[in-house]
Amino acid sequence: MQIIEDRVYAFSKDNPPCYTAQPGEVLQFNTLDCFSGRLTDETVTMKDMDFSYNITNPAAGPVYVEGAEVGDVLVVDIYDIQVADEGTIATDDHCGPLFEGTDYRTKKIKIEGGMADFNGVRFPINPMIGVIGTAPDEGAPADGFVGNYGGNMDNKLITKGTRLYFPVRVPGALLQMGDVHATMGDAELCGTGIEIAAQITVRVNVLKNFELHWPVLETFGPAGKWYVNASAQEYNEALVCASKEMQRLLMRITGWDAVETYMYMSVQSDVEISQGCKPCEVQLSLRIGTPKLTEFPPLVG
Numbered sequence: 001m002q003i004i005e006d007r008v009y010a011f012s013k014d015n016p017p018c019y020t021a022q023p024g025e026v027l028q029f030n031t032l033d034c035f036s037g038r039l040t041d042e043t044v045t046m047k048d049m050d051f052s053y054n055i056t057n058p059a060a061g062p063v064y065v066e067g068a069e070v071g072d073v074l075v076v077d078i079y080d081i082q083v084a085d086e087g088t089i090a091t092d093d094h095c096g097p098l099f100e101g102t103d104y105r106t107k108k109i110k111i112e113g114g115m116a117d118f119n120g121v122r123f124p125i126n127p128m129i130g131v132i133g134t135a136p137d138e139g140a141p142a143d144g145f146v147g148n149y150g151g152n153m154d155n156k157l158i159t160k161g162t163r164l165y166f167p168v169r170v171p172g173a174l175l176q177m178g179d180v181h182a183t184m185g186d187a188e189l190c191g192t193g194i195e196i197a198a199q200i201t202v203r204v205n206v207l208k209n210f211e212l213h214w215p216v217l218e219t220f221g222p223a224g225k226w227y228v229n230a231s232a233q234e235y236n237e238a239l240v241c242a243s244k245e246m247q248r249l250l251m252r253i254t255g256w257d258a259v260e261t262y263m264y265m266s267v268q269s270d271v272e273i274s275q276g277c278k279p280c281e282v283q284l285s286l287r288i289g290t291p292k293l294t295e296f297p298p299l300v301g
Helices: 235-254 258-268
Strands: 002-004 019-021 026-031 059-065 073-083 086-091 105-112 115-118 121-124 128-133 150-152 163-167 175-181 198-207 216-218 225-232 270-275 284-291
Touching: 002 019, 002 059, 026 059, 026 175, 059 198, 073 128, 073 175, 175 198, 225 235, 235 258, 235 284, 258 284
Parallel strands: 002 026, 019 059
Antiparallel strands: 026 198, 059 175, 073 163, 073 198, 086 105, 105 115, 115 121, 128 150, 128 175, 163 216, 216 225, 225 284, 270 284
16 A cells, blocks of 8 residues: 655645556555644644644645546545544634634643543544645645635545545646544634544545536435535635535436425535634635435436
């Protein structure tokens, strides 16, 4: 199994690939925490490291996937996420709804036996990938930002056992990932989860000639769902983007018209905020989840 350890700080078609993978290949991405390990103890804060989104959220990669062409979809199955034995939560004075009463602070969290310890309160971890995606066809957004290529989606459902679908906009897709959290609540209110170094094991595949405008996540089991992930500076814009894509994909498999599909979404689809720690400059990221329809083909495929 190839181990990916090269790191980049932006999603760009100009990033040289560190490895070429074959469809069906299993890879291991070794990642640093979002601070690149610079918050060494609780006396060091984000202010000391002169925090910038251009130097945070290092992503391992990128990986060129053989056969992935513009107009295809890159399929990523998350097999495992193994985290370090200590993570970091940090705050600053300009992030999240309570930013006006918050200063710079760093807190170290021990991880033992699958449990996190916060001031003696122990709770199970649920390791998830914050940053994952493919290269956009133009620009070079920093890993701290999110868009229709993926990026800093901060979706807590991107965890072991899920499958992701990304639009391919450049040859080889150029897959990269990082910013793992031992656990994180929806919206990531103060701007960080339990940021932690990790080893991520995934399998890559290519779905040929499939139109996809935004990343899609698939969960499995009796409660399995399809999730469209979208983002924008404002909630309403992100909601419209995700709703349009979910509507389009549902219409494709059901044959329903736009209005009937909209009605169905209103009674069966849930809107969930993935990342919403405004007033920081990172876009708001959300997901719309719809139960799988056993009466119809898969939403993506």
